[in-house]
Amino acid sequence: MAFAFPVWLAVQEQLLEDSAGDYGTSNCFDEFDDESLFRTFHLNRACIAFILDAARIRMKTVSLKKCSLSVDEMVMVSLNYYAQGASSINVLQRVGQTQSDCLSIISVVSGVIAGMSDQFISFPIIHEARVKVASKTKAFCGIPNVLGVLAAAHFRIRASPYEDTFRSFVNSWGYTSVVSQIICDSDGNVLSVEKCCLGSTYEQELWESSFKGREMEEEIHGPYWVIGGKGYNLSKHVLTPVSEPANDSETRFNEAHAKLHGVMQTMLCSMKQRFRCLLQLGFAQESSLAKKSNIIKTCSVLHNIAKKFSVPLPPVTGKIEPLHQGKKRAEPEIQPEVLKARQDLIRKSFWLVSRVEPPHSSETCEQIPTL
Numbered sequence: 001m002a003f004a005f006p007v008w009l010a011v012q013e014q015l016l017e018d019s020a021g022d023y024g025t026s027n028c029f030d031e032f033d034d035e036s037l038f039r040t041f042h043l044n045r046a047c048i049a050f051i052l053d054a055a056r057i058r059m060k061t062v063s064l065k066k067c068s069l070s071v072d073e074m075v076m077v078s079l080n081y082y083a084q085g086a087s088s089i090n091v092l093q094r095v096g097q098t099q100s101d102c103l104s105i106i107s108v109v110s111g112v113i114a115g116m117s118d119q120f121i122s123f124p125i126i127h128e129a130r131v132k133v134a135s136k137t138k139a140f141c142g143i144p145n146v147l148g149v150l151a152a153a154h155f156r157i158r159a160s161p162y163e164d165t166f167r168s169f170v171n172s173w174g175y176t177s178v179v180s181q182i183i184c185d186s187d188g189n190v191l192s193v194e195k196c197c198l199g200s201t202y203e204q205e206l207w208e209s210s211f212k213g214r215e216m217e218e219e220i221h222g223p224y225w226v227i228g229g230k231g232y233n234l235s236k237h238v239l240t241p242v243s244e245p246a247n248d249s250e251t252r253f254n255e256a257h258a259k260l261h262g263v264m265q266t267m268l269c270s271m272k273q274r275f276r277c278l279l280q281l282g283f284a285q286e287s288s289l290a291k292k293s294n295i296i297k298t299c300s301v302l303h304n305i306a307k308k309f310s311v312p313l314p315p316v317t318g319k320i321e322p323l324h325q326g327k328k329r330a331e332p333e334i335q336p337e338v339l340k341a342r343q344d345l346i347r348k349s350f351w352l353v354s355r356v357e358p359p360h361s362s363e364t365c366e367q368i369p370t371l
Helices: 005-020 034-041 045-059 071-084 089-095 099-114 127-141 203-209 211-217 248-274 290-308 336-350
Strands: 146-156 177-184 190-198 225-227
Touching: 034 045, 034 071, 045 071, 045 099, 045 290, 071 089, 071 099, 071 290, 099 290, 127 146, 127 248, 146 190, 146 203, 146 248, 146 290, 177 203, 177 211, 177 248, 177 290, 190 211, 190 290, 203 211, 225 248, 248 290, 248 336
Parallel strands: 146 225
Antiparallel strands: 146 177, 177 190
């Protein structure tokens, strides 16, 4: 995450202090032993206690209609759903609710935790933070001036084939999904997640219409890159691999690019492994994607919190798909100065001193390969 660890601890202390007057140390999760707690929620006790404290503060401002459950019980129902993809029988029995009763509870809690994204999902804004993130990224893969990895993350949904918008949900892999633009750092922390769109949406279209895309291309975040894969155009701030490496330097650059891009693959697999609701988000309609967006943002917030508490991943059950590679739409010829900027980066960072002449790419038009 982009903010320093002491800041995180300060936030945690404040949350604990603010909630101490109204709540005791016990909660409904105490009924679980450590093993069953992790099996049911895919989180450990310390992490859940922190989430409870954060949720209690936010839930004070939420209007709850005809809900007999306490805030702790509502969070328990929701964390169980995120972990399992459906409410477990033992949780339903503890709170005296049915699967259908839980839908509105999960919707409320998801809205609350998604609203915490401004606190727990942080893109590096100040100069010192950007320098620190870029330095860690360079140490990881050798590419300088990179803030994160950019990707369009697809999440399966169900859509009625009788609806006019059905085809709009079908992605290039042939299944129905919604897609969210996510940026993570080299440690796999989520730095940015934006609203979900129809599965057929192009990656480049997501980037151009996103807040973070506009901010970066307008140079609000300075002369830094994010790296992107097949579905993105090379630009002043999106760094793509060389489509046809002409020399060893370009090959080494592509390998470094693939290494960093692999962090996004690992991060998304980890999220879907811990929060199995992301493997199938249920029925969706074009006019009502906000609830799906809240669940995706919620799981991103919880992912970052779980990483801070070093919570291990649960065992893998079933198949978790690789990162969706997307498809590239027609694009104009890339500006020569953009190609030159990438070649300058390759020459400075991946050129072997033993060579006599610097590498030169014969590329004039970019076709980005699948990683």
